[in-house]
Amino acid sequence: MQGFAGKIAVVTGAGSGIGQALAVELGRSGAGLAISDVNTEGLAQTEEQLKAIGAPVKTDRLDVTEREAFLAYADAINEHFGKVNQIYNNAGIAFTGDIEVSQFKDIERVMDVDFWGVVNGTKAFLPHLIASGDGHVINISSVFGLFSVPGQAAYNAAKFAVRGFTEALRQEMWVAGHPVKVTTVHPGGIKTAIARNATAVEGLDAAELAKVFDKKMASTTPEKAAQVILEGVRKNKARVLVGTDAKVLDAVVRLTGPGYQRLFGPITRRLVPRGKP
Numbered sequence: 001m002q003g004f005a006g007k008i009a010v011v012t013g014a015g016s017g018i019g020q021a022l023a024v025e026l027g028r029s030g031a032g033l034a035i036s037d038v039n040t041e042g043l044a045q046t047e048e049q050l051k052a053i054g055a056p057v058k059t060d061r062l063d064v065t066e067r068e069a070f071l072a073y074a075d076a077i078n079e080h081f082g083k084v085n086q087i088y089n090n091a092g093i094a095f096t097g098d099i100e101v102s103q104f105k106d107i108e109r110v111m112d113v114d115f116w117g118v119v120n121g122t123k124a125f126l127p128h129l130i131a132s133g134d135g136h137v138i139n140i141s142s143v144f145g146l147f148s149v150p151g152q153a154a155y156n157a158a159k160f161a162v163r164g165f166t167e168a169l170r171q172e173m174w175v176a177g178h179p180v181k182v183t184t185v186h187p188g189g190i191k192t193a194i195a196r197n198a199t200a201v202e203g204l205d206a207a208e209l210a211k212v213f214d215k216k217m218a219s220t221t222p223e224k225a226a227q228v229i230l231e232g233v234r235k236n237k238a239r240v241l242v243g244t245d246a247k248v249l250d251a252v253v254r255l256t257g258p259g260y261q262r263l264f265g266p267i268t269r270r271l272v273p274r275g276k277p
């Protein structure tokens with residue numbers, strides 16, 4: 001893809017799914033990559049693919065919830081490559097459970113990774129992105145950052161928060177005259193390991209839920225998702241919707257306002273049971 005040659009891009013959660021596909025597509029497009037994950041096995045596979053392409057790559061184990069480590073990592077990447085142009089705050093986890101029966105710690109864990117991980121990455125890299133004179137922050141939210149469903153309150157909260165944070169950042173960069181573009185990404189169902197890596201409240205079978213996700217909800221390949229995201233980045237889109245499902249659902253929410261809740265609630269409830277009362 002045009003527009004990425006010579007850029008240095010940081011991708012978190014690059015050991016699987018969308019992050020891996022983004023890293024590989026960026027490498028093919030001539031970018032240098034800083035890839036990280038807590039899944040070091042998957043990360044090694046991504047590194048191998050990037051080396052085969054001939055893309056410059058630096059590989060590190062990084063937990064996005066560890067703020068001090070993230071700050072040190074940003075400096076190390078800037079030092080290693082001499083600049084940083086783009087960060088894809090992509091690492092994420094999922095959890096299923098109604099609020100009534102979920103533990104505080106389960107909700108906090110999702111916020112830690114899916115929201116605070118994005119805040120940590122954005123703030124750690126922002127000075128370097130500004131200094132590069134050609135920066136771009138790409139934060140991965142979800143369609144669940146556009147509407148809520150039963151059983152996904154923690155994930156919904158984190159992904160709505162990512163959207164709010166990122167939309168404010170875009171305006172801030174523009175008003176301040178900083179050379180940093182900002183894009184929020186809302187994928188629909190993507191065929192990745194997200195549901196298989198997910199946890200669920202006691203009484204729900206996470207493996208069963210993953211089967212339902214893989215069979216009925218995941219429709220777009222990670223490779224296609226990466227292409228759509230990078231096309232949006234290239235065009236400096238404020239918002240990128242990934243997949244026909246995301247576009248249709250977004251339209252329904254915009255047409256119905258809060259009325260979508262009466263439509264989506266019962267449908268989702270049939271797919272995702274409530275768990276232990």
Ligand SMILES: NC(=O)c1ccc[n+]([C@@H]2O[C@H](COP(=O)([O-])OP(=O)(O)OC[C@H]3O[C@@H](n4cnc5c(N)ncnc54)[C@H](O)[C@@H]3O)[C@@H](O)[C@H]2O)c1
Nearest residue numbers: 013016017018038039063064091092142189190192193194
């Ligand atoms: N798959 C979908 O349908 C879908 C839909 C909307 C949004 N998303 C979002 O896309 C992003 C990528 O997810 P995916 O579908 O590729 O899932 P995935 O499970 O295949 O990949 C996520 C990666 O993030 C890593 N990760 C998890 N916690 C981490 C942490 N604390 N620090 C560093 N890395 C960590 C995992 O090890 C994994 O390699 C996530 O933010 C997810 O919420 C996915």
